[in-house]
Amino acid sequence: MKWKRSERLVDMTHYLLEHPQQLIPLTYFAETYEAAKSSISEDLVIVKETFEEKGIGLLQTVPGAAGGVKYIPNMTEQAVRAVMDELISELSSSDRLLPGGYLFMTDLLGNPELMNRVGKVFASAFKGEKIDVIMTVATKGIPIAHAIARHLNVPVVIVRRDSKVTEGSTVSINYVTGSSRRIQTMVLSKRSMKSGQRVLITDDFMKVGGTMNGMKNLLEEFNCTLAGVAVLVEAEHHEERLVDDFLSLVKLQGVNERDRSITLGEGNYFSKRGES
Known part of the structure; x- marks a missing residue:
């Protein structure tokens, strides 16, 4: 089958978007579309320029016999701020306030389109890091x-509060929660990670950082390295945090349970990235 250039461009773009952070040899495209490598290279220049102009991401070309092309998801500052603004707008409703200063976020976490953009925001921040696993x-x-x-094209491992028979052999640790100072347990299957992996940990909400600190300690049991911490919402906290180095999209600056008011602002996403 002889592909027209327009058909190649559409199919090639779709393939790249479906395989982020994966090095794809030019020979794959040349054989798939029965086209010369020179034609494929010209097509990729068009895709690259379009991706960058529209803020979709970056197209990285790796020269040499073992080289190819890699799509790296990336968002512009304007697009990131749009996600932040949407989150702040949605979370500002007084009926989201829960006892203890927490916010109801289940509906937002269940919104696939919004979560896809949140994922791309964090993937953009860590695109230059070597990350093997996402942990939550x-x-x-x-x-x-x-x-x-x-967006990073890596697996997810899920830490649980108690052991499940379907998990097989597990590693468990005790940790102290940041706010209530209670002892709790974290459990992770021994098959979840391999020694030496670099891990990005994430969660929806962080006050003092007890849960995040527990996950950091769990990494040590697997001889893995912390690559970064991503938090959707951080709460203003005047006591000492257990985790300092993290990225957040929204900051809960204060709540008044009497008049049910919620004060929110941008998280530290841009300030922390500016430091790096």
Whole structure:
């Protein structure tokens, strides 16, 4: 079958978007479309320019016999701020306020289109890092973890509060929660990770950072390295945090349970990235 250039461009773009962070040899495209490598290279220049102009992402070309092309998801500052603004607008409703200063976020976490953009925001921040695994704790961090993993093209591991027979052999640790100072348990299957992997941990909400700190300690049991911390919403906290180095999209600056008011602002996403 002889492909027209317009057909190649559409199919090639779709393939690249479906395989982020994966090095694809030019020979794959040449054989698929029965076209010369020179024609494929010209097509990729068009895709690259379009991706960058529209803020879709970057197209990285790796020269040499073992080289190829790699799509790297990336968002413009304007697009990231649009996600932040949408989250702040949605979370500002007074009926989201829960006892203890928490916010109801289940409906947002269940919104696939919004979570896809949140995942791409964090993937953009960590695109230059070597990340092998995304880790979160059941249950509300799972949609965020899968969204980030989708754009970084890496697996997700889920830490649980108790052991399940379907998990096989597990590793468990005790940790202290940041706010209530209670002792809790984290459990992870021994088959979930391999020694030496670099892990990005994520969750939907962070106050003092006890849960995040617990996941960091769990990484040590697997001889893995922390690559970064991504939080959807961080709460203003005047006490000492257990986790300092993290990225957040929204900051819960204060709540007044008497008049049910919620004060929100941008998280540290841009300030922290500016430091790096």
